[in-house]
Amino acid sequence: xxxxxxxxxxxxxxxxxxxxxxxxxxxxxxxxxxxxxxxxxxxxxxxxxxxxxxxxxxxxxxxxxxxxxxxxxxxxxxxxxxxxxxxxxxxxxxxxxxxxxxxxxxxxxxxxxxxxxxxxxxxxxxxxxxxxxxxxxxxxxxxxxxxxxxxxxxxxxxxxxxxxxxxxxxxxxxxxxxxxxxxxxxxxxxxxxxxxxxxxxxxxxxxxxxxxxxxxxxxxxxxxxxxxxxxxxxxxxxxxxxxxxxxxxxxxxxxxxxxxxxxxxxxxxxxxxxxxxxxxxxxxxxxxxxxxxxxxxxxxxxx
Numbered sequence: 001x002x003x004x005x006x007x008x009x010x011x012x013x014x015x016x017x018x019x020x021x022x023x024x025x026x027x028x029x030x031x032x033x034x035x036x037x038x039x040x041x042x043x044x045x046x047x048x049x050x051x052x053x054x055x056x057x058x059x060x061x062x063x064x065x066x067x068x069x070x071x072x073x074x075x076x077x078x079x080x081x082x083x084x085x086x087x088x089x090x091x092x093x094x095x096x097x098x099x100x101x102x103x104x105x106x107x108x109x110x111x112x113x114x115x116x117x118x119x120x121x122x123x124x125x126x127x128x129x130x131x132x133x134x135x136x137x138x139x140x141x142x143x144x145x146x147x148x149x150x151x152x153x154x155x156x157x158x159x160x161x162x163x164x165x166x167x168x169x170x171x172x173x174x175x176x177x178x179x180x181x182x183x184x185x186x187x188x189x190x191x192x193x194x195x196x197x198x199x200x201x202x203x204x205x206x207x208x209x210x211x212x213x214x215x216x217x218x219x220x221x222x223x224x225x226x227x228x229x230x231x232x233x234x235x236x237x238x239x240x241x242x243x244x245x246x247x248x249x250x251x252x253x254x255x256x257x258x259x260x261x262x263x264x265x266x267x268x269x270x271x272x273x274x275x276x277x278x279x280x281x282x283x284x285x286x287x288x289x290x291x292x293x294x295x296x297x298x299x300x301x302x303x
Contacts, residue, residue, distance in 0.1 A: 024204065052099035068121060071118060072124065088151055089154070091159030092123065152179060182240040186243070189254075190258075191224060
């Protein structure tokens, strides 16, 4: 059963679909893009940030300007005595931040990578309370201008979708991010499906749902149906590793299969039992990731 606030929101949108569908679509988009208040953390989030605080102090922190404010890039260097071999960009998911990616970042830097971990707009140390595909790609493009080209771009969850869109240049006004390799961990494949599910959750009627899609198109600069990751990946043959848990309850394993079908430049590795969030710290996942980023793994076999 829906919570009381969600019930009220659904009722409001049902009425708005009849009276002002265009406004309802825009309001739904703004609700979708709104990020959590960074000052209102739950106990689990506070513990994760506290546990990563010493690790975060090892990084250099850079404020990169974007149109809506700034994003913060955390610049981790390999440990002393470890040869520097490459630069890697890491992108977290929705309602996440660099601290939640600490195990992954540490594994990469210990393997000789300089790791630039970006807090996406409205998350972590970055400014704002709004995250869209457009401003996320802008942030990744800014990181590419400052730190690129990259040996690899690694994205978890929504950060994986951002990685695909940033590398393939899907937002016309931002330059594609240059990388030799791409890693997608628990990444959603279809933005149209994402927004359709969101519309159903809000009980949007057909006119408001159409208005929502139209508004996304105006923001992104191209039709929403163009934002299907597997199709984008098929057009840009960057060697890609897809890692996904069959038991992921937030992003379907079907999304991983769709990516894997994009071409022989994509390799799918399953990570059973790790769900959607624990996957970024799984020892086997980190070993697979480090080997792929270092160019030690073949990319033309699908698991």
